[in-house]
């Protein structure tokens with residue numbers, strides 16, 4: 428089920444030179460929210476329904492709401508109301524971003540991250556037998572990239588959009604100083620798409636880095652498909668989403684079961700979920716907010732994992748591992764998990780990557796997995812894709 432915005436019958440505004448508040452290019456279509464910034468009053472997840480309903484009651488027909496929900500449901504979201512623009516795919520051969528000399532600093536380093544994973548595994552072990560025993564946690568690390576010149580977002584989007592398996596996105600965020608701040612990335616994970624009464628979700632969890640040779644690539648994907656640890660990590664996410672969606676659905680199924688899915692740099696385990704809503708008017712943004720954050724980015728049980736993440740991750744997640752997307756006046760829209768992304772402001776970028784930890788996880792392997800997940804964004808920035816793999820020290824700095 429694809430929402431093809433370019434085939435929509437309603438009147439579309441013409442894209443101009445207006446500032447872009449949000450843009451999405453990927454398998455769910457191309458959509459851009461452009462124009463003078465008109466924010467949806469900001470607030471936490473608990474007040475989202477009332478705030479968005481008020482916008483659509485007062486807005487002109489053809490208005491859409493799009494933007495970013497933060498990782499932490501208690502934090503304020505960042506949503507914009509815009510006229511819907513017919514988006515176009517980014518240029519096929521985009522100019523090189525060329526942001527000048529770059530420096531990369533891992534915060535925390537791969538070794539420090541592996542130590543955090545060990546700590547989380549110890550908490551998991553200690554919690555065995557508790558009513559709310561910690562079964563999974565997703566821990567993230569970041570890379571701070573400093574460029575010699577401003578990072579060109581349009582070129583970065585175009586580079587990310589070359590991978591047909593991902594949705595390249597950008598969302599304007601509230602600025603924290605002089606320079607505008609945006610969340611930009613290429614996410615492979617569909618949280619929730621709604622067209623009329625039909626919904627779809629494609630949760631991913633369980634990962635392996637793509638390999639250069641065909642035989643090695645096949646071997647790692649076969650191993651991922653057979654891995655009991657990765658299947659367990661994945662199952663938590665699918666069960667969580669099915670449980671949360673089922674009260675709202677007349678039909679809900681995962682017809683193909685769990686299969687391999689790939690981007691240009693990663694293999695994942697994925698499960699396509701499809702459903703038919705009891706109430707076709709249910710806004711996609713509220714379904715996204717209901718699901719988010721899933722155990723693909725937080726853990727299980729949610730509250731315990733979230734609490735540990737807040738206590739041990741050294742860099743706040745902000746909008747990383749939140750949800751990004753858009754919703755129209757009929758509730759239709761598409762929301763993606765905000766991963767494989769960076770917060771970008773002027774010459775600076777902060778890249779984020781996380782990995783699901785379950786009993787049996789190997790701390791250094793999880794550090795390597797996060798290193799591989801940085802690859803797509805690093806190469807879109809003109810850096811070596813393996814710059815964040817443990818043991819590799821770009822320009823003398825420690826990853």
Ligand SMILES: C=C(O[C@H]1C=CC=C(C(=O)O)[C@@H]1O)C(=O)O
Pocket residue numbers: 565567616631632633634695722723724766767779780781782783784800
């Ligand atoms: C949390 C991230 O990935 C999630 C999505 C796919 C696979 C994942 C994993 O195998 O751990 C993660 O759950 C990230 O890329 O930052």
